[in-house]
Amino acid sequence: MTVEAVVSHVEALGRTLGGTVDGALLECARAVHRASMADYLARRGDLAAAGAGEPASLFHEAVTGGRRAG
Template sequence: MTVDSVVTIPHNVQQFGPPTHRQRPAVPQLRDDPHCTALGRTLDGGVGRALLEQVRTVQRASTADYFTERGDLAAEAGQLAGVFREPTLQERFDQAGRELLFVLGMCLLYPAHRRGPRPGVRF
């Protein structure tokens, strides 16, 4: 569905705002949603155990890094420190599921980058 305030332009970019404005901010759009790709491939049985283990390793490493640095991030955030509060158990569970789907989708969409975390590279 396209409305008057969204105009599709070449190179997978959309402009938002009233059509009468000459200059509008351009916002790139992802070609494929990693979550949809991961769900579709998983439901079709197209995800093997080795890939799931790799995704799990990436997700666990990035989550551990975040929780290690969360206190420092909160201290530097000033008025936005609440963003880095301790999540509830349900929030952590939900976020872990979303992150696993995202990482799996990215691995499926960009298989050349499946090597996993490299030393010194943060997700």
């Protein structure tokens, strides 16, 4: 999540609680969501290929120091 998305979410939450949501805020939220989704979809294949099996092996190495059980 980008800083812009976080700021947008916080602003939207504050304005929702304050009852001041308007069309401009909703359109801004839509634009941030579309950009974020487009970025994710463009990178999804690379993310899946880069992360296949890696988190489990990193966790194993961190916990066991790379030693094999047995």
